Amino acid sequence: MHEGSIPIVNAMSDPAAAVPVLEVSGLRTRFGPLRAVDGVSFAVAPGETLCIVGESGSGKSTVALSIMGLIPPAAGRVEAGSIHLAGHGELRGLADAAMAAIRGRAMGMIFQEPMTSLNPVFKVGTQIAEVVRRHQGMSRAAAHDRAVELLRLVGVPSPQMRALDYPHQLSGGMRQRVMIAMAIACDPMLILADEPTTALDVTIQAQILALIEELKQRLGSGIVFITHDLRVVAQIAQTVCVMYAGVVVESATTRALLRTPLHPYTSGLMASIPAAQPRGTRRRLPVIAGTVPNLAKLPGGCRFRSRCPKAFDLCAEVEPPLAPPAKGDPDRLVRCWLHADGVAA
Amino acid sequence: MTPLLDVADLAVHFPVFRGPLRRKAGTVRAVDGVSLQVFRGETLALVGESGCGKSTLARAVLRLQEPSAGQLRFEGQDLLRLDRRAMKAARRRMRMVFQDPHASLNPRLRAGEIVGEAFDIHGCTRRERDAGVAELLTLVGLGPEHAARFPHEFSGGQRQRIGIARALALHPSLVVCDEPVSALDVSVQAQIVNLLMELQERLGLSYLFISHDLHLVEFIADRVAVMYLGRIVETAPIQSLYAAPLHPYTQALLAASPSIDPDRRHQHVVPDGEVPSPLSPPSGCAFHPRCPFAIANCRAEMPPLLTLAPGHDVRCWRAGEWAAAPQRAAIPVGS
Numbered sequence: 001m002h003e004g005s006i007p008i009v010n011a012m013s014d015p016a017a018a019v020p021v022l023e024v025s026g027l028r029t030r031f032g033p034l035r036a037v038d039g040v041s042f043a044v045a046p047g048e049t050l051c052i053v054g055e056s057g058s059g060k061s062t063v064a065l066s067i068m069g070l071i072p073p074a075a076g077r078v079e080a081g082s083i084h085l086a087g088h089g090e091l092r093g094l095a096d097a098a099m100a101a102i103r104g105r106a107m108g109m110i111f112q113e114p115m116t117s118l119n120p121v122f123k124v125g126t127q128i129a130e131v132v133r134r135h136q137g138m139s140r141a142a143a144h145d146r147a148v149e150l151l152r153l154v155g156v157p158s159p160q161m162r163a164l165d166y167p168h169q170l171s172g173g174m175r176q177r178v179m180i181a182m183a184i185a186c187d188p189m190l191i192l193a194d195e196p197t198t199a200l201d202v203t204i205q206a207q208i209l210a211l212i213e214e215l216k217q218r219l220g221s222g223i224v225f226i227t228h229d230l231r232v233v234a235q236i237a238q239t240v241c242v243m244y245a246g247v248v249v250e251s252a253t254t255r256a257l258l259r260t261p262l263h264p265y266t267s268g269l270m271a272s273i274p275a276a277q278p279r280g281t282r283r284r285l286p287v288i289a290g291t292v293p294n295l296a297k298l299p300g301g302c303r304f305r306s307r308c309p310k311a312f313d314l315c316a317e318v319e320p321p322l323a324p325p326a327k328g329d330p331d332r333l334v335r336c337w338l339h340a341d342g343v344a345a
Numbered sequence: 346m347t348p349l350l351d352v353a354d355l356a357v358h359f360p361v362f363r364g365p366l367r368r369k370a371g372t373v374r375a376v377d378g379v380s381l382q383v384f385r386g387e388t389l390a391l392v393g394e395s396g397c398g399k400s401t402l403a404r405a406v407l408r409l410q411e412p413s414a415g416q417l418r419f420e421g422q423d424l425l426r427l428d429r430r431a432m433k434a435a436r437r438r439m440r441m442v443f444q445d446p447h448a449s450l451n452p453r454l455r456a457g458e459i460v461g462e463a464f465d466i467h468g469c470t471r472r473e474r475d476a477g478v479a480e481l482l483t484l485v486g487l488g489p490e491h492a493a494r495f496p497h498e499f500s501g502g503q504r505q506r507i508g509i510a511r512a513l514a515l516h517p518s519l520v521v522c523d524e525p526v527s528a529l530d531v532s533v534q535a536q537i538v539n540l541l542m543e544l545q546e547r548l549g550l551s552y553l554f555i556s557h558d559l560h561l562v563e564f565i566a567d568r569v570a571v572m573y574l575g576r577i578v579e580t581a582p583i584q585s586l587y588a589a590p591l592h593p594y595t596q597a598l599l600a601a602s603p604s605i606d607p608d609r610r611h612q613h614v615v616p617d618g619e620v621p622s623p624l625s626p627p628s629g630c631a632f633h634p635r636c637p638f639a640i641a642n643c644r645a646e647m648p649p650l651l652t653l654a655p656g657h658d659v660r661c662w663r664a665g666e667w668a669a670a671p672q673r674a675a676i677p678v679g680s
Binding site: 171205258 | 394395500501502503530531532533534535536538539542543557558559560561563564565597598600601602603604605606607608609610619620
């Protein structure tokens with residue numbers, strides 16, 4: 001049960017060449033009649049940060065919950081697809097006990113709101129120690145020492161004292177550092193971070209993003225980072241998947257995606273980010289018309305077409321496949337007829 | 346030109362009670378001697394991190410929170426001398442848009458009732474009200490047919506439109522917007538920002554615009570006031586603030602604001618530490634424990650708000666040095 005069998009890959013090596021830590025393919029998750037995630041595939045290499053970006057209802061958080069095996073059985077289920085974690089094989093369909101042994105050990109998790117993810121009645125040191133005691137069978141004293149060491153590692157000042165604090169005694173930024181300490185307690189090969197900086201102020205967000213980057217370099221873990229903010233993507237990701245209404249509409253390296261967005265949704269999202277503009281009246285932000293569609297009433301064909309300024313007949317009839325663009329970089333993928341072979345004018 | 350809103354030395358202090366006997370343990374100076382002006386037709390942005398007192402200041406401006414000290418003049422009236430009835434009349438002209446459109450609309454009222462409530466409170470007739478509601482809903486991009494629906498039947502962006510329509514009833518001159526788009530999806534934010542700007546141009550509104558998003562502020566505002574721990578540390582027109590921020594805290598905020606350009610990642614240019622507790626603020630300049638340029642004087646004495654250029658005020662002992670050499674006005678990499 002030791003992770004020694006897994007090849008340790010240098011974080012600085014080319015992520016594309018390495019064996020992926022996590023490979024998700026054809027993932028479909030349904031809540032009752034709603035297909036929250038409708039066929040999502042991606043892979044994360046060691047030392048790579050993959051951002052999944054999307055608005056509310058895009059299915060990005062459901063992807064994370066599906067990977068962690070935390071879709072409540074009463075509410076929904078992972079219908080199809082495979083979730084392959086290096087060294088642990090297929091996670092989908094794994095029994096709860098086996099999944100619980102992987103979560104927190106091979107897979108670290110950081111959530112948006114640390115106040116609701118931490119237990120308010122236990123000291124933070126105890127909560128971090130519990131992770132290492134459970135997964136690595138350390139003694140109480142050794143686990144406490146390890147908790148203090150982890151707090152120091154994530155930049156909590158005077159960690160011996162802070163370990164004895166309760167969550168409510170810490171600031172939002174410090175609580176998020178505690179969450180990160182728990183996530184990395186067992187040197188996970190994969191870290192899932194779901195909007196970890198959304199509830200934080202900008203200066204604290206910058207600190208936490210820098211910390212996550214530093215820990216990734218040190219541990220060589222792969223990171224799946226879920227966010228709604230393309231500016232955070234620009235700061236932290238190597239690769240990006242843009243999700244819309246349950247599917248990936250575009251994926252590429254961060255630079256390629258932000259320099260030349262191909263999907264009309266991606267370029268619309270980028271254009272609607274406020275930036276300095278010439279002064280004077282009548283300045284306006286470019287907008288994406290309409291709102292995120294209701295998953296229960298998805299239009300046929302392309303899911304974005306009702307809001308798309310470039311939609312044409314074919315978009316209403318057939319959903320475009322996620323495929324390399326007809327012209328340009330074969331390494332990127334886009335789900336749009338405008339970029340499909342022999343379709344667009 | 347007389348300002349529409351003139352806030353002078355405004356303070357809001359909250360007593361803190363602790364222990365079994367609820368003894369007074371101290372005072373949180375949430376807003377501590379703030380002066381600012383909002384002129385007709387302009388947008389003044391108030392930026393700062395959580396806990397800096399920007400929302401408390403906004404509420405104090407409308408006397409939703411009673412100020413502890415200071416002066417408040419709005420359209421030439423001294424608001425703090427008004428009795429309840431006169432204050433109610435004054436509030437027709439100063440309204441507020443809240444952050445969370447889910448929490449700020451009564452779920453049991455129809456959109457028409459929410460928007461029309463102001464007409465009832467201020468004694469308008471039924472016909473005035475119905476006409477007003479239809480006009481307001483159209484103005485914010487909804488339609489009169491939406492008046493009969495309940496808040497849960499609307500999307501987040503539409504709900505914020507209702508919140509804006511409610512604020513615009515009775516023709517206000519000042520609208521205080523407290524983080525009006527931060528709870529919305531990115532693609533919807535832009536729609537609401539455009540609506541606010543369009544309404545400002547059509548109706549000649551002034552906005553006191555509270556936000557933590559410096560990119561949005563750069564787009565929407567004419568002037569900015571930066572708050573830190575209950576005080577204004579820098580006020581400037583948009584162009585000078587973004588081109589040459591003079592207060593180290595403003596510089597840190599701008600450095601920490603992520604850029605959309607992947608080639609301009611912040612090279613760990615991160616201000617150390619966190620906002621200190623307002624219950625026991627640091628001596629001298631409140632920013633000195635986090636400031637890479639702090640000198641002895643910063644620990645000893647609170648710097649005054651100094652005017653270094655027309656319209657550009659800074660509360661920093663060393664601001665004169667930064668202003669003299671603007672090219673070095675940036676936090677050193679790897680601080």
